[in-house]
Amino acid sequence: MHSAFCIFNNILLQQEAIGLKVSIIGLGWLGQGLADELLAKGYEVAGTTRSTEKQKRLIQSGIDTYLFDLFESEPEKQLPLSLFKDAIVIVNIAPGRRDLSNQLATAKGDRAESFQSRMLSLIEYAIASKSLHLCFVSTTSVFGSQDGRLAEKSQLSPETASGRAHAFIEKQAISNHPNKTSVLRLAGLIGHDQDGALRHPVTSLSKRERIENGDQVVNLVHRDDVITALIRIISRAENKADDHDLDNTVFQLCSTEHPTREDYYTWAADTLNLPRPNFVKDDEAESAQITSQGKKSKTLGKIIDATFTLNCLGIDLRYPSPYDMLKK
Numbered sequence: 486m487h488s489a490f491c492i493f494n495n496i497l498l499q500q501e502a503i504g505l506k507v508s509i510i511g512l513g514w515l516g517q518g519l520a521d522e523l524l525a526k527g528y529e530v531a532g533t534t535r536s537t538e539k540q541k542r543l544i545q546s547g548i549d550t551y552l553f554d555l556f557e558s559e560p561e562k563q564l565p566l567s568l569f570k571d572a573i574v575i576v577n578i579a580p581g582r583r584d585l586s587n588q589l590a591t592a593k594g595d596r597a598e599s600f601q602s603r604m605l606s607l608i609e610y611a612i613a614s615k616s617l618h619l620c621f622v623s624t625t626s627v628f629g630s631q632d633g634r635l636a637e638k639s640q641l642s643p644e645t646a647s648g649r650a651h652a653f654i655e656k657q658a659i660s661n662h663p664n665k666t667s668v669l670r671l672a673g674l675i676g677h678d679q680d681g682a683l684r685h686p687v688t689s690l691s692k693r694e695r696i697e698n699g700d701q702v703v704n705l706v707h708r709d710d711v712i713t714a715l716i717r718i719i720s721r722a723e724n725k726a727d728d729h730d731l732d733n734t735v736f737q738l739c740s741t742e743h744p745t746r747e748d749y750y751t752w753a754a755d756t757l758n759l760p761r762p763n764f765v766k767d768d769e770a771e772s773a774q775i776t777s778q779g780k781k782s783k784t785l786g787k788i789i790d791a792t793f794t795l796n797c798l799g800i801d802l803r804y805p806s807p808y809d810m811l812k813k
Contacts, residue, residue, distance in 0.1 A: 499641075503721055506530060508568050508616075510607065511577040512543060512550065514678055519575065519712050520548050531568055553604055560607040569614035572721045575715060576607065577622040580647050601650040608658050612665055618722030619658070620715065623654065623670045624719075625704060625737060625789050627652040634788045637670075637735050660736050667718055669711075672739035672789050676708030677813055683757075684708075684812070687750050691759040697745030699764030701786030706738045707804035714738050717798040739789035742806040749807055756811055 505738045509516045509532035523546055533553035534540050543550040553563050555578055562766050580600045604621075611619050627641045631650035644647040658666045675685045686705075690696060712737065744752075749766040754761045795802065804810045 492747075493619045505529065506531065506572040507575065507719060508572040509514040509575045509577060509679070510553070510611075511575075511579075511622075512539070513577070513579075514684070515674065515708055515711060517543070517679070517742050518578045519577075519715055521546075522712055522716060522785060524548070531572070533568075539811070555603045555607070560603070560610045566614045569611045569616040570582070572616050573719050574611045574616045574619040575605070575622065575719075576611070576619060578604070578652065587790070590732065591632055601653055604650075604654050605657055608654070608662075608666070612662050617663070618665055618667070619662070620667045620669055620718050621654060621658050622715075623651045623655055624648070624654050625670050625672050625739065625787075627655065627670065628787055629787075632785070636695070636790045637737050637786050637793050637808075655735070663734065666734065667722070668735045669714060669718060670735070670737035672704040672706045672737075674708060674711065675705055675810055682813065683756075683811070685753065687753040687757065687759060690750050690762040691754050692764045694744075695765045696762050696766060698786065699766075700745055702743035702788055703746055703807055704743065704787065704789040705807045705810065706740055706741050710800075710802050710804055711738055713800055713803070714798055717800055718760070721798075725780050729740075737789060737791055737795060739791045740805055740807055740810075741791070741795075741802060742808070743785070743788050744807060745785075752808070753811065 494736045506529040509520055509530065512532040516532060520532060520543075523530050527551075529549070530547070531549035531551075532581065533551050534543060535550065535552065535554050540550045540552055545703060549568075551564055551568060553560070557563065608619060608621065611779075613714065624647070625635075626645060627643050628635050628639065629642040629644040629648060631639075631642050641652045643652045655668050655670075677683055718736070747762075750762050751764075753759075
């Protein structure tokens with residue numbers, strides 16, 4: 486059910502605000518898509534990229550763009566205060582490598598530790614620069630490999646270096662600045678890029694052999710639905726909706742349907758005329774859990790539940806099922 490606050494807030498969100506500044510730290514695939522939508526709605530948009538060539542293109546498209554590399558030096562040495570002042574800030578920087586724990590110490594130190602500390606420095610710098618609100622884009626890997634339905638307030642149990650770093654950043658950002666920050670956790674992100682190319686796990690899975698956990702479900706979200714959610718969070722911040730509602734500072738987004746990995750990726754491969762991924766049948770002892778009655782029952786793995794987020798932000802997913810996500 487909606488809280489009275491969410492119902493009132495969703496009425497406010499129907500009114501488009503124009504002219505507000507939004508700074509997107511990380512104008513990658515998701516960030517640039519968000520920037521394009523915001524520009525079309527009349528927002529002033531600024532952001533960052535690591536590429537000089539891309540910086541030129543983004544500036545030409547109307548985005549005030551700065552060069553920024555999280556791992557290069559402290560944020561305040563690279564970014565001006567003006568990027569954050571009186572702006573709603575979206576921090577959307579991935580660690581850059583899937584398994585940070587394998588990136589051993591270099592002259593700049595451990596990459597996972599560096600990502601965590603630099604992100605926290607960036608958040609502190611943005612808040613100190615008098616930003617209006619900051620939304621940290623996180624990941625549902627903060628839940629680890631728990632089984633069952635996981636909502637926004639479910640216990641975190643990260644297992645990877647990236648998951649642990651994101652969980653820590655979430656906690657610090659929210660606890661240090663509860664009235665100034667929000668978090669949006671994303672399930673596996675898919676969709677088409679600006680050139681129409683599909684970004685989807687099946688393109689790599691189709692090349693693999695003996696894939697395990699085929700009976701577990703998929704947790705995916707389309708880029709377009711994430712952009713819709715971020716625009717609603719921006720509207721919440723603009724209407725100062727977060728100031729006295731601390732329970733609503735953490736959101737997460739995922740499709741509402743969860744087919745099994747084997748069923749879905751086999752279908753996706755057939756639809757895209759790719760070789761079928763080769764899923765192995767899990768040994769019963771490994772793919773089953775012992776119930777309190779001593780019987781074995783298969784587990785579906787984790788199911789990311791975004792019901793609260795969808796209700797509170799007042800949005801309907803354009804792609805509620807992963808089977809819809811191959812469409813352009």
